[in-house]
Amino acid sequence: MKKKITLKQIARELDVSISTVSKALRNSIEISEDTRQKVQAFAKFYNYRPNNIALSLKNRKTKTIGIIIPEIVHHFFSKVISGIEAVANKRGYNVIVGLSNESFSKEVINMEMLANGSIDGFILSIAKETLQQQDYHHFTETINQGMPIVMFDRVVNEINCDKVIVDDFLGAKKAVRKLIDNGCKNIAIITTKDYVSVGRLRTQGYLEALEDHKINPKSNLILKVDDQLLSEDHLDSLEKEIEVLFKNSKKLDGIFAVNELYALTAMKVARKLDLKIPEDIQIIGFTDGVLSKHAVPSLTTVSQHGQKIGEKAAELLINNLEREDEEDVYETVIIETELIERNSTK
Amino acid sequence: MKKKITLKQIARELDVSISTVSKALRNSIEISEDTRQKVQAFAKFYNYRPNNIALSLKNRKTKTIGIIIPEIVHHFFSKVISGIEAVANKRGYNVIVGLSNESFSKEVINMEMLANGSIDGFILSIAKETLQQQDYHHFTETINQGMPIVMFDRVVNEINCDKVIVDDFLGAKKAVRKLIDNGCKNIAIITTKDYVSVGRLRTQGYLEALEDHKINPKSNLILKVDDQLLSEDHLDSLEKEIEVLFKNSKKLDGIFAVNELYALTAMKVARKLDLKIPEDIQIIGFTDGVLSKHAVPSLTTVSQHGQKIGEKAAELLINNLEREDEEDVYETVIIETELIERNSTK
DNA sequence: TAAAGCAACGCAAACGTTTTCGTGTTGACA
DNA sequence: TGTCAACACGAAAACGTTTGCGTTGCTTTA
Structure with a gap:
C-alpha cells in the first residue's frame, strides 16, 4: 500500500531540495536536464500528483464551485447541475453540492460551511422559505466578502449579482x-x-x-x-x-x-x-x-432548458472568477423557453 | 466590502501573537480571561471563521466525500445523493459530485482529480463502460493509497471495499x-x-x-x-x-x-x-x-429505496474514516427491496 | 589573472491553521 | 533575598506547494 507521495519525500529520496523537485517537475530551465529527468522518472514511478489542498491554500483558489439548490431529486435541478458540471469540468473546476431542502437555515448553514475557503464562488437557486422571509443577508454578506454568486431560476432583484433565468x-x-x-x-x-x-x-x-x-x-x-x-x-x-x-x-x-x-x-x-x-x-x-x-x-x-441554464450559469461564474479587472458588471441572462407540442393539445 | 479576516489580521489589530488569538478563540485556559474576551469580541464583530482549506491541510482531512455516479439526471441516483448528503451533513461532511457519464475515462479523470487531497473518501457507482472493459485499476489504486471507497448499486466483487446493494x-x-x-x-x-x-x-x-x-x-x-x-x-x-x-x-x-x-x-x-x-x-x-x-x-x-442506499453508504464511509483502528473489514450491506403494488397488476 | 558571467541548485517566505515547547513576569514562600 | 510555581503569552514547526532570490562552483573573457 504505497501512500500518496509528496515533494518532500521525493526530495529526500533523491537527495536534492524540495524546490529543485518542484522546479524539475514544472520543467524549469533552472534545473539541469539530468536531474530533471531523474526527478520526473521518480515522480512518474510513484505516481506523484500535487496535493490539491496545498495548492488551494497557496493560490487562494480552490477551483471548486459551490452549488446550493432546494432539492436534488427533481428533474429540473439535476439537469441544471448536469449543465454546470459539464462546463465546470471542461474548465478545470469541480462541483460541490449543498441542499437547502427549501429551508432558510439549511441554506445559510450550507453557504457558511462552503464560504470559508472551500469554494471560489456560488451558483444557487433560492429556497422557498428564504423567499418567504425575504431575508437575504447571507447573500449580500458572501458577496461583500468578495465571493461571487450566480443565481438561477429563483432569483431576487434585491441582490446584485449575475443571474440566469428563463423568461x-x-x-x-x-x-x-x-x-x-x-x-x-x-x-x-x-x-x-x-x-x-x-x-x-x-x-x-x-x-x-x-x-x-x-x-x-x-x-x-x-x-x-x-x-x-x-x-x-x-x-x-x-x-x-x-x-x-x-x-x-x-x-x-x-x-x-x-x-x-x-x-x-x-x-x-x-x-x-x-x-x-x-x-x-x-x-x-x-x-x-x-x-x-x-x-x-x-x-x-x-x-x-435546464441544462443550458446550468451551462450558462457556470460560464458566468467562471468568467467572473477568472476576470482580471475587478469591475462589477452583473449580467442577467435570459434563456429562452420553448413550447414543446405533444398530445395534450390539439 | 470587508474581506475574510484571518488570525494574523486579528493578531495584528489586537497587538498579540497569532497563537494567542488561536488559543483565545478555542477557549484555552492558557489565555487570560481578559484577552480571551477581547479576542472573541473582535472575532465575532468581524465574523471570523477559520479557513477550511488551511484546516484541511493541517489535519490532512477535508471532511468532504466524493461521489462519482454515471449520471445525475436520474431519479435513482439523485435519491441516493440526497441520502448521502443528509447523513454527511449531519456528521459535518460536505459532498462533492463528479459525473462519469457512463464513460470509463471520465470516471478515471474525475477520481484522479478528487483523490489528490480534495476528499477523504469515495462513494460511487460504476460506469457501464468500466463494467464492460472490466478495468478496475483506478479503484484498486485509490484504495491502495489509503482512500476508502464505498460502492453502491453497480458493484464488482473483484474490489475489496464496503458495498451497498439491493437484493x-x-x-x-x-x-x-x-x-x-x-x-x-x-x-x-x-x-x-x-x-x-x-x-x-x-x-x-x-x-x-x-x-x-x-x-x-x-x-x-x-x-x-x-x-x-x-x-x-x-x-x-x-x-x-x-x-x-x-x-x-x-x-x-x-x-x-x-x-x-x-x-x-x-x-x-x-x-x-x-x-x-x-x-x-x-x-x-x-x-x-x-x-x-x-x-x-x-x-x-x-x-x-435509493435514499436508504445513500444513507447507508455514507454511514459506512464515515464510520470507516473515523475509525481509530485500521482493521480493514469490509461490509456488504443489502438494502431490502419492496414490492409496491399499484394498478398495473391485478 | 582577475573580473565577470552562467549554470544549477538551495533557502526561505508565503498561504492560514493548530499545537508544542519555550520564556518572561509575577507573586508566594522559606 | 533567593527559589520556585503559576500564569500569560510568543516562537516556531508542521501540513504541501510555488517562487524570488541568494549562493555556490565553474568557465569564459579581457
Whole structure:
C-alpha cells in the first residue's frame, strides 16, 4: 500500500531540495536536464500528483464551485447541475453540492460551511422559505466578502449579482396564447403562491395573454396552490383542490399549469371526470421533465432548458472568477423557453 | 466590502501573537480571561471563521466525500445523493459530485482529480463502460493509497471495499412470483445485457422464479436490450424491439421490466396493441421513480429505496474514516427491496 | 589573472491553521 | 533575598506547494 507521495519525500529520496523537485517537475530551465529527468522518472514511478489542498491554500483558489439548490431529486435541478458540471469540468473546476431542502437555515448553514475557503464562488437557486422571509443577508454578506454568486431560476432583484433565468413571463404567455389559438374559451391556471417568483411571473404571463385577447380573467379560474413543501403527501389535497376548480367551471376547456406535477394531476382529474384530452380539455405544463414526455397523453409543455441554464450559469461564474479587472458588471441572462407540442393539445 | 479576516489580521489589530488569538478563540485556559474576551469580541464583530482549506491541510482531512455516479439526471441516483448528503451533513461532511457519464475515462479523470487531497473518501457507482472493459485499476489504486471507497448499486466483487446493494436477485424473484401468483402464464422479461450486474442479477431472479414454479423459460420471452447509452433517442428502437417481443408471443400476459423506462415503454406498446392493463397483461417494473407513480395505470414496481442506499453508504464511509483502528473489514450491506403494488397488476 | 558571467541548485517566505515547547513576569514562600 | 510555581503569552514547526532570490562552483573573457 504505497501512500500518496509528496515533494518532500521525493526530495529526500533523491537527495536534492524540495524546490529543485518542484522546479524539475514544472520543467524549469533552472534545473539541469539530468536531474530533471531523474526527478520526473521518480515522480512518474510513484505516481506523484500535487496535493490539491496545498495548492488551494497557496493560490487562494480552490477551483471548486459551490452549488446550493432546494432539492436534488427533481428533474429540473439535476439537469441544471448536469449543465454546470459539464462546463465546470471542461474548465478545470469541480462541483460541490449543498441542499437547502427549501429551508432558510439549511441554506445559510450550507453557504457558511462552503464560504470559508472551500469554494471560489456560488451558483444557487433560492429556497422557498428564504423567499418567504425575504431575508437575504447571507447573500449580500458572501458577496461583500468578495465571493461571487450566480443565481438561477429563483432569483431576487434585491441582490446584485449575475443571474440566469428563463423568461417565465413570456413562456407562460406563449403557452396560454397557444391554448387560445387552439380554441379554448375558458382557460384556468394552476399556479403557486405569489412569493415564488417564477410562479408569480407565470401567472402574469397568463393574465397578459388573456388580456391581449380581450378575455376577462375570472378568479374562479385561478388556483394558487399553497405548497409549503410540495411534498408527495400533499398530492391528495392538490387533487381535491383541482377537482374543485373543475367543478366550479363546467365550461373549462384549457388548463395552464406552472409545473409538471400540477399538469399531471389536472390530467388525472380530467380523466376521472371523463373528459377527453385534448378533445374536451387541453393542458399545457411548464418544465420539460420525464413526466411530461411519458405521460399519457404526452404533455405539451414549456421547456426551460435546464441544462443550458446550468451551462450558462457556470460560464458566468467562471468568467467572473477568472476576470482580471475587478469591475462589477452583473449580467442577467435570459434563456429562452420553448413550447414543446405533444398530445395534450390539439 | 470587508474581506475574510484571518488570525494574523486579528493578531495584528489586537497587538498579540497569532497563537494567542488561536488559543483565545478555542477557549484555552492558557489565555487570560481578559484577552480571551477581547479576542472573541473582535472575532465575532468581524465574523471570523477559520479557513477550511488551511484546516484541511493541517489535519490532512477535508471532511468532504466524493461521489462519482454515471449520471445525475436520474431519479435513482439523485435519491441516493440526497441520502448521502443528509447523513454527511449531519456528521459535518460536505459532498462533492463528479459525473462519469457512463464513460470509463471520465470516471478515471474525475477520481484522479478528487483523490489528490480534495476528499477523504469515495462513494460511487460504476460506469457501464468500466463494467464492460472490466478495468478496475483506478479503484484498486485509490484504495491502495489509503482512500476508502464505498460502492453502491453497480458493484464488482473483484474490489475489496464496503458495498451497498439491493437484493436485485430477490427483488426480481418476488416480482415475477407475484406475476405468477396473479395467474400469468407467459411472462416475459425486458432486461439489459449481462455485463450490467444489476441486469444480470434481475434476470437470474426471473429465471429462478420461473423454475420454482416449474415453468420453462423461453428464449423468445427474454429481451436483452443493448442500451449503450439508454439515451432518449433510442426510445424508438426500444419500442420496436418490445413490439417484436409482443408479436412473437401472442399469449403474453405478464412482463417484468428491469427499469421504469422499459416498463413504461412496454405499457405503451400494450396500449398500442389494444391490450388492457392489468386485465390482459400485467406489468411490473424496477426502481420506484416518479414515472411509476404517475403512469397510467400506475406501475407496480420493485422499490430500491435509493435514499436508504445513500444513507447507508455514507454511514459506512464515515464510520470507516473515523475509525481509530485500521482493521480493514469490509461490509456488504443489502438494502431490502419492496414490492409496491399499484394498478398495473391485478 | 582577475573580473565577470552562467549554470544549477538551495533557502526561505508565503498561504492560514493548530499545537508544542519555550520564556518572561509575577507573586508566594522559606 | 533567593527559589520556585503559576500564569500569560510568543516562537516556531508542521501540513504541501510555488517562487524570488541568494549562493555556490565553474568557465569564459579581457
